[in-house]
Amino acid sequence: MRVIRIGILGFGTVGEGTYRMLVDNADEVFAKTAARFEVKRVGVRDLTKPRSISQDLITDDLKSIVTDPEIDVVLELMGGEEPANKMVQLALENGKHVVTANKELIAKHGSRLINFAKDSGLDLHFEAAVGGGIPVVQPLKHQLAGNDVIKIMGILNGTTNYILTQMEEQGADFADALAEAQVKGYAEADPTADVDGFDTMYKISILAAISFGKQIPLEKVHREGIRSVSAADMHYAKHFGYKIKLLGICEETGEGEVLVRVHPTLVPLEHQIARVSGVYNALWLHGDFVGDLMFSGRGAGADPTASAVVGDLIDVARNVVAGGNGSAIPYGEGMQVAKMGDLETRYYVRFEVADRPGTLGEIATAFSRRQVGLAQMEMITKTGGLGEIAFMTHVCRESDFGTAIQEVARLGSVSKLEGWFRVEE
Amino acid sequence: MRVIRIGILGFGTVGEGTYRMLVDNADEVFAKTAARFEVKRVGVRDLTKPRSISQDLITDDLKSIVTDPEIDVVLELMGGEEPANKMVQLALENGKHVVTANKELIAKHGSRLINFAKDSGLDLHFEAAVGGGIPVVQPLKHQLAGNDVIKIMGILNGTTNYILTQMEEQGADFADALAEAQVKGYAEADPTADVDGFDTMYKISILAAISFGKQIPLEKVHREGIRSVSAADMHYAKHFGYKIKLLGICEETGEGEVLVRVHPTLVPLEHQIARVSGVYNALWLHGDFVGDLMFSGRGAGADPTASAVVGDLIDVARNVVAGGNGSAIPYGEGMQVAKMGDLETRYYVRFEVADRPGTLGEIATAFSRRQVGLAQMEMITKTGGLGEIAFMTHVCRESDFGTAIQEVARLGSVSKLEGWFRVEE
Numbered sequence: 003m004r005v006i007r008i009g010i011l012g013f014g015t016v017g018e019g020t021y022r023m024l025v026d027n028a029d030e031v032f033a034k035t036a037a038r039f040e041v042k043r044v045g046v047r048d049l050t051k052p053r054s055i056s057q058d059l060i061t062d063d064l065k066s067i068v069t070d071p072e073i074d075v076v077l078e079l080m081g082g083e084e085p086a087n088k089m090v091q092l093a094l095e096n097g098k099h100v101v102t103a104n105k106e107l108i109a110k111h112g113s114r115l116i117n118f119a120k121d122s123g124l125d126l127h128f129e130a131a132v133g134g135g136i137p138v139v140q141p142l143k144h145q146l147a148g149n150d151v152i153k154i155m156g157i158l159n160g161t162t163n164y165i166l167t168q169m170e171e172q173g174a175d176f177a178d179a180l181a182e183a184q185v186k187g188y189a190e191a192d193p194t195a196d197v198d199g200f201d202t203m204y205k206i207s208i209l210a211a212i213s214f215g216k217q218i219p220l221e222k223v224h225r226e227g228i229r230s231v232s233a234a235d236m237h238y239a240k241h242f243g244y245k246i247k248l249l250g251i252c253e254e255t256g257e258g259e260v261l262v263r264v265h266p267t268l269v270p271l272e273h274q275i276a277r278v279s280g281v282y283n284a285l286w287l288h289g290d291f292v293g294d295l296m297f298s299g300r301g302a303g304a305d306p307t308a309s310a311v312v313g314d315l316i317d318v319a320r321n322v323v324a325g326g327n328g329s330a331i332p333y334g335e336g337m338q339v340a341k342m343g344d345l346e347t348r349y350y351v352r353f354e355v356a357d358r359p360g361t362l363g364e365i366a367t368a369f370s371r372r373q374v375g376l377a378q379m380e381m382i383t384k385t386g387g388l389g390e391i392a393f394m395t396h397v398c399r400e401s402d403f404g405t406a407i408q409e410v411a412r413l414g415s416v417s418k419l420e421g422w423f424r425v426e427e
Numbered sequence: 428m429r430v431i432r433i434g435i436l437g438f439g440t441v442g443e444g445t446y447r448m449l450v451d452n453a454d455e456v457f458a459k460t461a462a463r464f465e466v467k468r469v470g471v472r473d474l475t476k477p478r479s480i481s482q483d484l485i486t487d488d489l490k491s492i493v494t495d496p497e498i499d500v501v502l503e504l505m506g507g508e509e510p511a512n513k514m515v516q517l518a519l520e521n522g523k524h525v526v527t528a529n530k531e532l533i534a535k536h537g538s539r540l541i542n543f544a545k546d547s548g549l550d551l552h553f554e555a556a557v558g559g560g561i562p563v564v565q566p567l568k569h570q571l572a573g574n575d576v577i578k579i580m581g582i583l584n585g586t587t588n589y590i591l592t593q594m595e596e597q598g599a600d601f602a603d604a605l606a607e608a609q610v611k612g613y614a615e616a617d618p619t620a621d622v623d624g625f626d627t628m629y630k631i632s633i634l635a636a637i638s639f640g641k642q643i644p645l646e647k648v649h650r651e652g653i654r655s656v657s658a659a660d661m662h663y664a665k666h667f668g669y670k671i672k673l674l675g676i677c678e679e680t681g682e683g684e685v686l687v688r689v690h691p692t693l694v695p696l697e698h699q700i701a702r703v704s705g706v707y708n709a710l711w712l713h714g715d716f717v718g719d720l721m722f723s724g725r726g727a728g729a730d731p732t733a734s735a736v737v738g739d740l741i742d743v744a745r746n747v748v749a750g751g752n753g754s755a756i757p758y759g760e761g762m763q764v765a766k767m768g769d770l771e772t773r774y775y776v777r778f779e780v781a782d783r784p785g786t787l788g789e790i791a792t793a794f795s796r797r798q799v800g801l802a803q804m805e806m807i808t809k810t811g812g813l814g815e816i817a818f819m820t821h822v823c824r825e826s827d828f829g830t831a832i833q834e835v836a837r838l839g840s841v842s843k844l845e846g847w848f849r850v851e852e
Contacts, residue, residue, distance in 0.1 A: 312573030
């Protein structure tokens with residue numbers, strides 16, 4: 003019987019979950035691989051923290067793990083850019099297969115690391131980096147690989163989807179919904195990575211790199227979080243027949259050029275992705291042959307993430323047992339990224355206005371000067387001689403829309419541009 | 428540049444779609460594999476039928492294709508048990524990798540063929556056999572392989588889901604909905620394979636074999652089609668908060684024992700799978716670590732099926748280019764299959780009754796004698812002194828429920844057992 007020796011870097015919830023799954027489902031794993039996994043070393047930052055595993059396994063010398071000649075596979079479950087990047091590189095240089103759940107690492111250094119693994123005949127898998135337990139990374143590399151992928155839209159962050167769902171169902175404002183999510187453990191004390199869209203940016207960039215063949219320069223990804231979404235926007239969106247979701251979106255905009263973006267988005271109520279609530283994640287994609295596809299499930303948490311890590315480990319084990327040459331699937335660097343100004347879509351926008359005759363006419367005229375057609379409108383009267391107007395536009399160019407709303411905001415009858423969001427149908 | 432030579436068996440819609448995808452997306456495929464595919468021979472039954480490809484490629488001598496020393500990969504796209512079974516076996520014996528879309532072949536002969544491929548260092552892939560373009564077969568073998576799969580439920584046949592959706596939306600009866608589906612090309616002139624549940628049976632049996640590790644003896648799979656579903660059942664189901672879907676279901680019922688079944692099923696309106704309409708397919712599964720997952724998309728048709736076939740071909744090509752040892756993932760034979768009588772679930776049942784005092788009491792008493800608790804009830808008065816009563820039961824044993832409804836049907840106040848279905852929550 004083949005024994006495959008594992009070194010784990012990082013023993014937070016995902017590390018613990020993976021360890022537990024390897025123990026609990028050892029027979030399941032053996033049946034699939036004809037191999038047994040043995041966790042040989044676990045690398046942590048803080049040696050003094052109490053752990054659920056034998057103290058003998060634990061070290062804070064990560065380098066001793068990735069260079070240990072007895073270790074076959076390194077599981078990188080620390081997260082963050084460094085020292086993960088250096089340790090994974092070193093592990094590969096030392097002939098170890100690598101499985102990682104680290105979206106930031108792959109989004110920033112995937113191309114270099116995967117190519118290095120491929121050239122070294124090693125596996126480098128990262129199913130857990132996107133969508134938690136939902137199989138999306140490998141299906142894009144394998145079962146869907148023959149398609150020209152036209153577009154991908156994903157709810158890729160459970161924390162923000164939970165907050166938006168609470169806002170929508172309870173009419174709560176962002177700050178209150180965030181506070182509640184923090185109390186329940188769905189959001190961290192410093193929620194920036196989630197609510198400002200970094201997490202989603204890394205994930206959609208990885209999917210774009212796999213689908214379109216080149217790593218995405220992250221500085222060219224348009225990224226907006228959900229802090230700007232208000233209970234009022236939720237209300238108008240619903241009135242117009244939409245929900246507001248934080249989506250990661252990538253699409254081909256021309257030969258060898260893609261647009262990658264993360265922002266709160268109005269999605270029609272009847273779209274499958276609008277029905278994904280709470281901490282669930284979902285990925286919708288359209289390929290030229292496969293048509294529309296949708297995957298949904300638990301995108302985070304110890305157990306679903308462990309499911310993906312162990313799935314990757316099983317593939318590594320099969321490859322090791324079969325004496326294979328490594329199955330990393332590389333992509334290049336330097337993807338051309340389109341400008342947001344060239345986006346053509348529908349928009350939602352809301353203004354605070356003077357509640358007096360002529361206001362609507364002035365606004366509509368200002369929009370029409372920039373070729374922005376209005377499709378739906380909702381007006382309410384507020385106190386103090388003020389009102390509120392929300393519009394849905396027809397499809398127009400983002401640069402035209404941007405100019406138009408600035409011009410509208412300067413009208414005498416308009417006191418404030420309250421907010422605006424993009425729409426996906 | 429590596430050229431991989433393909434022989435195609437069968438050139439119906441799937442064969443043509445696959446050929447078209449290989450031509451249209453040749454650059455996509457090359458980018459993923461560093462190989463070019465060349466279709467060398469196409470085997471058909473009827474040489475005189477006009478074809479969209481060069482007559483030079485075509486032969487009706489299938490054996491000449493699977494034994495051709497210049498062919499690297501055989502695509503089996505004929506469907507049906509024979510001659511597909513003999514030809515795939517012969518192809519493997521002649522050292523060819525095989526990709527097939529044939530659910531009947533894999534459900535009946537998968538274990539033998541996959542083991543033969545594995546032992547010969549060859550690939551045998553069949554992603555297209557279940558769920559058309561939706562990646563389900565390979566994700567179960569790879570990304571989800573570490574899970575103890577608890578249950579799988581699938582809408583795996585687009586024809587029956589289209590018919591049921593029409594019945595539900597238009598109040599049509601089965602015969603009318605079938606006729607309309609035939610006119611639109613969604614159902615075949617002989618609809619047996621679809622409407623009597625054979626297609627779904629093959630597919631759920633394949634998923635069960637992968638998930639639980641042994642081929643399912645098909646004669647032990649409980650199979651019911653949708654001919655027994657009426658507009659009246661649709662109406663009552665909706666009243667109780669359910670839709671009726673033809674589901675393939677497999678679940679572990681004990682150590683090394685599974686229950687595999689195909690039947691019309693009441694599914695709660697709020698369940699994700701209830702929202703899958705028309706020709707779309709969906710797969711819902713629950714694994715011990717991954718939790719709930721759902722995949723949906725186009726489960727049939729030339730293009731989605733081609734997507735899955737070409738995805739498999741890309742994996743074969745990568746393996747050939749890398750000099751790999753074959754990546755077929757075998758399973759055994761002789762799965763223990765549980766008896767339907769031991770199933771415990773809720774049930775829906777409808778009777779025609781005498782519209783007179785005492786009827787309801789007699790029925791309720793008869794049910795209670797068999798420990799079948801009633802949860803919901805709907806009664807209407809018909810003409811001629813008759814009425815109709817529909818019930819939803821609490822969870823009970825199928826054998827008790829079966830005895831109870833036979834006893835109820837024999838009551839003097841009951842004129843007819845109109846129909847009954849199982850429920851999944």
